[in-house]
Amino acid sequence: MSEVEVLKPDRPVGIVGYGAYVPRYRLPAEEVARVWSGGHGRTPITEKSVPGLDEDTVTIALEAARNALARAGDVDRAQIRAVWVGSESHPYAVKPTSTIVAEAIGATPATQAGDWEFACKAGTEAFQAAVGFVGSGMARYAFAIGADTAQARPGDALDYTAAAGGAAYLLGPADESLAVIEASYSYVTDTPDFWRRAHQHYPSHGGRFTGQPAYFHHITNAARGLMEAMGTRPEDYTYAVFHQPNLKFPRTVARRLGFTPEQIAPGLLVDRIGNTYAASSLIGLTAVLDQARPGDRILLVSFGSGAGSDAISLRVTDAIDERRDRAPRTEDYIARRKPIDYATYARQRRLYVMK
Amino acid sequence: MTLAGTWRLRHQRYQLQGEVCEKCGSLIFPPRDVCPECEAPAKTPYTFSGRGEVYSYTTVYHPPAGFEEDAPYTVALVRLEEGPMVTAQLTDVDAEQVEIGMPVEMVTRRISAEGEEGIITYGYKFRPVLRRTRG
Structure with a gap:
């Protein structure tokens, strides 16, 4: 690979507050198998989270953002100059999710607001932009949120894993932060592994093509590009979080990059909540921050189909200890769990034709 | 509800924003610009905490249109812990789990x-207080 330059803001930037949200309902993968494969075949995860009838990307993003604000403490809402929500399931085709979230958290009217779209990388794309917005001095604080209520064609491989959840990050000055952004690097190509055309209910994907040329190629190059440029190695990181569409992919990519199962275990939530798409790696990071200690280094690598990865290197500060318990931990949401059957799932996902 | 009506109510609906009476200190929700206790003008916004307990409840099986x-x-x-009573749906709860006094x-x-x-x-809706392991 040619020599790469990492992304680094002029002014040091960090995470001032973070928050997660996972809906209450769970669809066991066995239920999908019962309905669609006669109960045969291996399932990619144990169960996935399912949104309630009154939940969507707006409500999920909002609760995650409120948790981030609770952790951040006394932040002047007028100083939040961007509210950016990445998702592939915005409730409106035209009308921003982010204006609703910004209004509800009191960040309006002197703020940027926009919805980001890059499959499962939309959240970290917004995160990178927020780091730049704060790091350039244009904003004191900026919100980057990944949230989704992901769709899957009934019976498809993705029906087992397409889930709902959100993670919100309030970026701000490094000296107010609970984790500082050391550097980041993004790796993007035009790779058609997964897509959804306009007005289609369900996405399409390239089956096995979603693996090597897509997920593995982009995550590996983003992670290696960042670590080579920074001069870091896997053993320098206490934790690593990778995009998690199923259990197998993140475990495999971690092993190939030289990370141990122990380094990825705290942020590997997919077995219990599924693939939360734009929130997937970002919600893994919330679970890591829930248990990280000052001085820990964390490597986060997202993946979005289409395709690309953002690799971000973070260092946790002393502020983590007093802020962590100002909001519910991600495990508190995962522990709140009501299993449902496939028929109830179909109702909650509005798959029945009512008129 | 008209578009304009929905838009006008966004702060009370998104944030539980009511009012405080500057004369007698009463906290008012929903906002009505006149204090129901002392009848003084009351237009100062006050955002409620969102915490409260169930005073009474009923389960709707035959819903109104919409x-x-x-x-x-x-x-x-x-x-609400600040005093006012609010009518709202409960969410993320099974009907048989609801009790009077539930936080x-x-x-x-x-x-x-x-x-x-x-x-x-x-x-706004209300749900049982999320059980937390710590904090």
Whole structure:
């Protein structure tokens, strides 16, 4: 690979507050198998989270953002100059999710607001932009949120894993932060592994093509590009979080990059909540921050189909200890769990034709 | 509800924003610009914490128009910790789990949607206080 330059803001930037949200309902993968494969075949995860009838990307993003604000403490809402929500399931085709979230958290009217779209990388794309917005001095604080209520064609491989959840990050000055952004690097190509055309209910994907040329190629190059440029190695990181569409992919990519199962275990939530798409790696990071200690280094690598990865290197500060318990931990949401059957799932996902 | 009406109520619906009476100190929700206790003008915004408890409740099996897709659902009178009583749906709870005195917290959820083409209205509902392992 040619020599790469990492992304680094002029002014040091960090995470001032973070928050997660996972809906209450769970669809066991066995239920999908019962309905669609006669109960045969291996399932990619144990169960996935399912949104309630009154939940969507707006409500999920909002609760995650409120948790981030609770952790951040006394932040002047007028100083939040961007509210950016990445998702592939915005409730409106035209009308921003982010204006609703910004209004509800009191960040309006002197703020940027926009919805980001890059499959499962939309959240970290917004995160990178927020780091730049704060790091350039244009904003004191900026919100980057990944949230989704992901769709899957009934019976498809993705029906087992397409889930709902959100993670919100309030970026701000490094000296107010609970984790500082050391550097980041993004790796993007035009790779058609997964897509959804306009007005289609369900996405399409390239089956096995979603693996090597897509997920593995982009995550590996983003992670290696960042670590080579920074001069870091896997053993320098206490934790690593990778995009998690199923259990197998993140475990495999971690092993190939030289990370141990122990380094990825705290942020590997997919077995219990599924693939939360734009929130997937970002919600893994919330679970890591829930248990990280000052001085820990964390490597986060997202993946979005289409395709690309953002690799971000973070260092946790002393502020983590007093802020962590100002909001519910991600495990508190995962522990709140009501299993449902496939028929109830179909109702909650509005798959029945009512008129 | 008209577009303008929905828009006008967004702060009270998204944030539980009511008013405080500068004369007698009463906290008012929903906002009505006149203090129900002392009848003085009251226009100073006050954002409620969202914490409260169930004062009474009922489960709706035959919903009014616009709420058919949500039935059955439970509606409660919630006594906010600051005093006012609010009528709202409960969410993320099974009807048989609801009890008078149950601590609840405000969340923002979809209240209604005008079919597939109209606007989506968001507002407050209440859920059982999330059980936390620490903090």
